[in-house]
Each structure stands twice: as C-alpha cells, then as structure tokens.
Amino acid sequence: MKLWNLPTLDLAKELLGMKLIHIDDDGITSGYIVETEAYLGPEDRAAHSYNNRRTARTEVMYSEAGMVYTYFIYGMHVCFNIVSGPLHKPEAILIRALQPIEGIEKMKERRARAKNEIQLTNGPGKLSKAMGFTLHDNGKKLNEGNIRIEEGMNIVPDEIISGPRIGIQYAEEAVHYPYRFWIKNNPYVSR
C-alpha cells in the first residue's frame, strides 16, 4: 500500500477517518480513527526510540511501515501503534481514539466500566481494550492477517486540528511539538 510511503507526520493525518478492523474468535470489531500522535524516532525525545534506542520492545519500530507496535504501560494498559517511516527508521503513530463502527456489543462486554458509547474507545488504553488488542499483536503486519485498515470517512484538511502530545511531560524540548492530530468536533476524541 503506497500509504506507507508517506512521511510519518503526513501519515498521521492521512490515517484520520480510516477504518481500523480487528477480526478474532469473538468476531469483528472496527472503528474510524479520529485521533493520532506521531513519534519521530531518533530526534524525538518523547519517542521510545529516541537516540536510536534499540531494545526488545522498540525493535519492531525499526521494521518497515505498516507493522503493528503494541506495548504495555502503567501496569494496566495496552497502547496500539502503527510503525511508519522507511525501514530502519524507528518511527510510529499512536492511535489515541476511535469512533466505533462494528462489534459495539462486543466492545461493551470488554469495557463493562464504560458508561456510554463514547467512553468505549476515547483513549489509547480504552480502544485497545475495546478492540481486543494485546501484546501478542506486536509485530503483525496490517492487512496481511486479522488486523486490517481500510478507506473510511473522507476527511478534508480543514477538519484536521493539531496540538501538543499527551503524557510526555518528561520530553523537554519535544513537549510542545504539535504532533497530535484529531478530527475537529468529533465527539470520540479523548479528553
């Protein structure tokens, strides 16, 4: 897919409105991507791969674009990312929020705490839980297995807002980089 040849910041915007799909034994869950964050590898202090840090966890970030990167954080949450950029350049895009499409009943089961449909997927840990993503999905290739991405809503540039990323206060000069993108007025965006 030529989508994966885009620079990471462009891909982060291009992903908005696209449909993310997970197929497993429990059926299908899917949603439109409404919020993303770009992490630009070696030069980005907020990225796990800052300064080309290469460990078992970050290894998948060095592979070709279109791979899935999942990691565990804060002792309780899985975050779902899409690897981007050229081979050997450790860049990735964190999916921060979805607008549910299919499998909403299944999502409600997985996230019994959510009070309404919006709370199902309006945060990185929440969407992973609702969609059923786990650490086992790390290293999978999009569209070659049970995790797929398709054209969805058509988003025009006017509807895309950018701002600083969330939860990276330690990142010094990178704290204010406007690498977070979301769809204007979409109720499923986090915060």
Next chain:
DNA sequence: AAGAAGATTAAA
C-alpha cells in the same frame, strides 16, 4: 538482582 518510571484510566 532490584528499583524507578511510564505515549493511562477511573474513582474520590
């Protein structure tokens, strides 16, 4: 081998 911190969430 052990300890600290973290791309978060939910409840007080």
Next chain:
DNA sequence: TTAATCTTCTTG
C-alpha cells in the same frame, strides 16, 4: 489527586 499495577530499562 491518587491508586492501581507490571513491563521495560537502568544501575549495581
């Protein structure tokens, strides 16, 4: 504001 909770990474 804070606890929950555990992987990853760093240090000794």
